[in-house]
Amino acid sequence: MAISPYRLSSRQYLMTAMRSLWSATAAPGPSLEQLAGDVRAQVTIIGAGYTGLSAALYLAGAGSDVVVLEAVDVGDRASGLNGGQVIPGVKHDPDTLEETFGPTTGGRLVDTVASGPDLVFELIRKYDIACAATRTGWIQPATSGSALEAIAGRVEQWRRRGADVELLSGPETARLTGSQRYSGGWIDRRGGTVQPLSYVRGLARAAANLGARIFSRSPATGLERTGSEWRIRTPRGSVTSSTVILATDAYTDRLVDPLRRTLIPVPSFQVATEPIPEKLRQTILPGGQSASDTWHLLRYFRLDATGRLIMGSRGTFADVPLTVAARHHYRAVREIYPQLAGIQYEYHWGGLVGMTRDHLPHLHEVAPGLLTGLGYNGRGVAMATVMGRILAHWARGAPAAELGFPVTSLAPIPLHRFNQIGARLAIQGLRALDGLARVRDRFLAVGSAP
Ligand SMILES: Cc1cc2nc3c(=O)[nH]c(=O)nc-3n(C[C@H](O)[C@H](O)[C@H](O)COP(=O)(O)OP(=O)(O)OC[C@H]3O[C@@H](n4cnc5c(N)ncnc54)[C@H](O)[C@@H]3O)c2cc1C
Numbered sequence: 001m002a003i004s005p006y007r008l009s010s011r012q013y014l015m016t017a018m019r020s021l022w023s024a025t026a027a028p029g030p031s032l033e034q035l036a037g038d039v040r041a042q043v044t045i046i047g048a049g050y051t052g053l054s055a056a057l058y059l060a061g062a063g064s065d066v067v068v069l070e071a072v073d074v075g076d077r078a079s080g081l082n083g084g085q086v087i088p089g090v091k092h093d094p095d096t097l098e099e100t101f102g103p104t105t106g107g108r109l110v111d112t113v114a115s116g117p118d119l120v121f122e123l124i125r126k127y128d129i130a131c132a133a134t135r136t137g138w139i140q141p142a143t144s145g146s147a148l149e150a151i152a153g154r155v156e157q158w159r160r161r162g163a164d165v166e167l168l169s170g171p172e173t174a175r176l177t178g179s180q181r182y183s184g185g186w187i188d189r190r191g192g193t194v195q196p197l198s199y200v201r202g203l204a205r206a207a208a209n210l211g212a213r214i215f216s217r218s219p220a221t222g223l224e225r226t227g228s229e230w231r232i233r234t235p236r237g238s239v240t241s242s243t244v245i246l247a248t249d250a251y252t253d254r255l256v257d258p259l260r261r262t263l264i265p266v267p268s269f270q271v272a273t274e275p276i277p278e279k280l281r282q283t284i285l286p287g288g289q290s291a292s293d294t295w296h297l298l299r300y301f302r303l304d305a306t307g308r309l310i311m312g313s314r315g316t317f318a319d320v321p322l323t324v325a326a327r328h329h330y331r332a333v334r335e336i337y338p339q340l341a342g343i344q345y346e347y348h349w350g351g352l353v354g355m356t357r358d359h360l361p362h363l364h365e366v367a368p369g370l371l372t373g374l375g376y377n378g379r380g381v382a383m384a385t386v387m388g389r390i391l392a393h394w395a396r397g398a399p400a401a402e403l404g405f406p407v408t409s410l411a412p413i414p415l416h417r418f419n420q421i422g423a424r425l426a427i428q429g430l431r432a433l434d435g436l437a438r439v440r441d442r443f444l445a446v447g448s449a450p
Helices: 011-016 021-025 050-061 094-101 103-114 116-126 145-160 170-177 196-209 254-260 322-336 380-395 416-444
Strands: 037-040 043-046 066-069 138-141 165-168 185-188 213-215 222-226 229-234 237-241 243-246 264-273 290-292 300-303 309-314 345-355 362-367 370-374
Touching: 021 196, 021 345, 043 050, 043 229, 043 237, 050 066, 050 196, 050 380, 066 237, 094 103, 094 145, 103 380, 116 196, 116 380, 138 170, 145 165, 145 185, 165 170, 170 185, 196 213, 196 380, 222 254, 229 243, 243 254, 243 380, 254 362, 254 370, 264 322, 309 322, 322 345, 362 380, 370 380
Parallel strands: 037 237, 043 066, 043 243, 066 213, 138 290, 243 370
Antiparallel strands: 138 185, 165 185, 222 229, 229 237, 264 309, 264 345, 290 300, 300 309, 362 370
């Protein structure tokens, strides 16, 4: 399985390439063994990211005997590589969820997705996870007049449900982001930031302390049903259990091929600057919020605890030099924060985002006792933590109707192998749409594009 779509191109990048800021600054994780020999467990979890470890935490806390198998190490994939923005909700607005699923199921779904940040910050507090957590809110600045209209509707829908959200005027957005680039936006005070790798390592430590057995460098290479049990093979051992949770999201491999074909893994890429000098730093996100804007190919950005700016956006599917992969990000920094002209970039890294066709996470029973939750569409810090809890309840026997999230049947994407091409074409199309919007907004003088 390809680990990274990027390659190293120059001596300069050999120093920093693909070493994430998070791996350079994270609190250490628990030291883990590789699985050797044949073991039994009540529940086996495949994948040690937020989904798998949150499930392990709840299962072990409820007294279940759990084994977690991780192909590489805890947080080596999306959960340790992401932007660390704790974002409430999913891509769809709450009214849309209720219209799609009906008032009862949809209403419970809205409550479930809205509970994500509370759950993340509660686990951090309860298990004393040192991950530089801040709960100062998440901002979505608008890049166009039409985006601002959609945001106004979103704010109204969440306010109706009692959420602490607020529509921001142009000057308020400029003050909170420190950028003149946006015409307005909204702030969702339920959100915040974490050091994502420290957070996932903290979950692992907490789950292990409760008795979960977590094995690194132990990829599940085979999965067989024997009677009422599953046997999962790894290179040096096996686990037998009645229930298996697949928590592999964008990194789902051919172990369960139909599941892999329900997702499109899309690369996302980030750069981090050197620590910004104090005086300049005060001009950028001075309230400590994180932000993701409304371009189709959105840019997401925040400061870390040492005052580096982290800028994330689409990655590239092609095997290109990092300089090429990062060009778009340098341009975004220049556009949003021209005051940072001349700043040096010290970290460059990327990962895969699990996208679904309906832009919703999915919860499935793939086969009897084989459960999965995945497809967070770039909003997994909170949602994958919630999904882990849902999967744990389900594995312990909660009826599907009481999970607070609809269980759907597996729907592999037709012609999946051509969908990578489709995704590339879609990205080109979205880039073109964003380009048109930029031109239109300059013409209409919406915002203050440089
Ligand atoms: C660059 C980037 C930026 C992002 N930014 C944000 C953000 O700011 N906010 C936000 O909310 N979301 C963000 N996301 C999304 C978020 O990171 C993910 O949705 C979330 O981490 C998914 O967690 P997970 O545990 O389901 O999957 P992962 O963390 O990817 O874990 C899956 C694990 O399964 C393992 N695995 C796969 N196959 C096997 C196997 N056969 N055997 C054993 N193990 C296996 C993998 O090695 C991996 O460790 C971002 C994602 C990326 C890539």
